[in-house]
Amino acid sequence: MRTNGFRDLVKEDPKLGIFRVHRTAFVSPEIHAAELERVFDRSWLYTAHESEVPHPGDFITRDVGGRPLLVCRGGDGQIRVFLNTCTHRGAQVCRESYGNARTFQCFYHAWTFNNQGELVGVPDAAGYGGAFRKHDLGLQSPARVESYRGLIFICFDPEIEDLVTYLAGAKELLDVTLDQGGEDGMEIVGGTHKYSIRANWKLLCENSIDGYHVRSTHKTFIDYLGMVGVPSKAGVKFPGGARDLGNGHGVMEYMTPWGKPVASWEPRWGEEARTEVEAMRRDLIAKHGEKRGLRIAEYNRNTLIYPNLIVNDIMSLTLRTFHPISPDYMEVNAWCLARKNEPPRWRSIRLDAFLTFLGPGGLSTPDDVEALESCQRGFKAFREVEWSEISRGLTRSPQMEDEEQMRGMWRKWQEQLRGGTPTRRRAVA
Numbered sequence: 001m002r003t004n005g006f007r008d009l010v011k012e013d014p015k016l017g018i019f020r021v022h023r024t025a026f027v028s029p030e031i032h033a034a035e036l037e038r039v040f041d042r043s044w045l046y047t048a049h050e051s052e053v054p055h056p057g058d059f060i061t062r063d064v065g066g067r068p069l070l071v072c073r074g075g076d077g078q079i080r081v082f083l084n085t086c087t088h089r090g091a092q093v094c095r096e097s098y099g100n101a102r103t104f105q106c107f108y109h110a111w112t113f114n115n116q117g118e119l120v121g122v123p124d125a126a127g128y129g130g131a132f133r134k135h136d137l138g139l140q141s142p143a144r145v146e147s148y149r150g151l152i153f154i155c156f157d158p159e160i161e162d163l164v165t166y167l168a169g170a171k172e173l174l175d176v177t178l179d180q181g182g183e184d185g186m187e188i189v190g191g192t193h194k195y196s197i198r199a200n201w202k203l204l205c206e207n208s209i210d211g212y213h214v215r216s217t218h219k220t221f222i223d224y225l226g227m228v229g230v231p232s233k234a235g236v237k238f239p240g241g242a243r244d245l246g247n248g249h250g251v252m253e254y255m256t257p258w259g260k261p262v263a264s265w266e267p268r269w270g271e272e273a274r275t276e277v278e279a280m281r282r283d284l285i286a287k288h289g290e291k292r293g294l295r296i297a298e299y300n301r302n303t304l305i306y307p308n309l310i311v312n313d314i315m316s317l318t319l320r321t322f323h324p325i326s327p328d329y330m331e332v333n334a335w336c337l338a339r340k341n342e343p344p345r346w347r348s349i350r351l352d353a354f355l356t357f358l359g360p361g362g363l364s365t366p367d368d369v370e371a372l373e374s375c376q377r378g379f380k381a382f383r384e385v386e387w388s389e390i391s392r393g394l395t396r397s398p399q400m401e402d403e404e405q406m407r408g409m410w411r412k413w414q415e416q417l418r419g420g421t422p423t424r425r426r427a428v429a
């Protein structure tokens with residue numbers, strides 16, 4: 001495969017209205033290897049939510065950016081992220097998915113670490129020389145760990161810009177989304193959707209913020225709910241629409257065509273639920289003003305935090321991450337994010353949507369998986385059909401079914417593949 005040093009994978013000519021991506025981007029092992037180093041090692045990656053480790057000693061383990069991680073709230077109450085590998089000979093020090101522990105003991109040679117990452121036990125420590133210091137051999141952390149409103153991100157590049165700067169325009173979208181938690185805030189509901197897709201990871205980036213496919217790919221769901229006009233309704237009111245948020249991030253924001261636990265009613269929920277929704281709506285307006293309050297209640301948001309976090313604020317608020325294992329295979333994880341102290345009725349409605357629409361066996365996700373896998377099968381003809389067309393809306397103000405939000409992702413990706421220097425931390429005077 002000829003990649004020409006990754007120079008000509010994206011072609012853009014605004015005057016002609018052309019934006020194209022070469023299909024080697026989806027199939028090349030060389031490009032895949034470069035992505036792991038230049039994209040995933042040099043971007044902020046969502047790791048966990050603070051609510052998943054609420055008590056001292058609570059921990060979860062995750063694979064993020066191709067590394068095994070241990071997220072733990074120490075005995076001092078501080079949340080830390082460690083690389084889940086023993087500093088002795090490399091075995092994972094924690095092999096459980098979650099739990100509560102004061103210490104983590106490597107099963108291989110019984111080196112023991114406390115929940116603040118310090119090495120506290122070494123069998124026959126006297127067997128080591130005078131230069132051996134337990135203090136120097138605690139669990140190691142990724143180069144950067146930062147949190148924004150409970151969302152924990154890590155990065156393996158010590159020189160990357162701070163998280164808030166990296167989020168660019170996506171920060172405001174996160175704020176609008178997370179403001180639905182009110183004074184109590186948000187929490188992850190226990191349980192994870194885990195599945196895989198036999199397709200390139202960038203296809204899921206595109207799909208997650210693509211309004212163009214809704215009427216055709218999800219026709220069965222739209223017909224089932226009697227909402228044939230949904231896509232044409234999208235993006236009518238402020239702020240709405242699909243837009244590039246900078247730094248590779250993008251969003252579709254549109255009027256809610258279905259109910260949301262905060263705070264848009266559906267007739268099938270009944271009149272009692274309607275009264276509760278109206279009360280929630282009044283509270284949102286009182287706290288945030290009419291414009292922002294109605295935006296929280298009435299709008300859906302599908303937001304891509306580049307490179308691999310999708311925040312679906314629709315009938316259920318979902319966080320979804322994905323990581324490429326090979327050019328044509330990714331692993332996906334998803335969690336439901338909900339208001340703390342949410343009444344049982346609304347928690348049930350939220351979880352039902354998380355399962356029946358957004359889940360791997362729901363009314364939406366299987367459609368998308370089949371579409372992406374069909375694209376990947378079609379890419380076997382990349383030598384004959386070389387380019388994918390992502391030009392829709394390039395010559396007009398972006399509309400809901402246009403592709404500007406995807407083009408922003410591709411521009412950032414091309415910059416990174418070419419080895420462009422990422423925005424660095426500003427020097428402190």
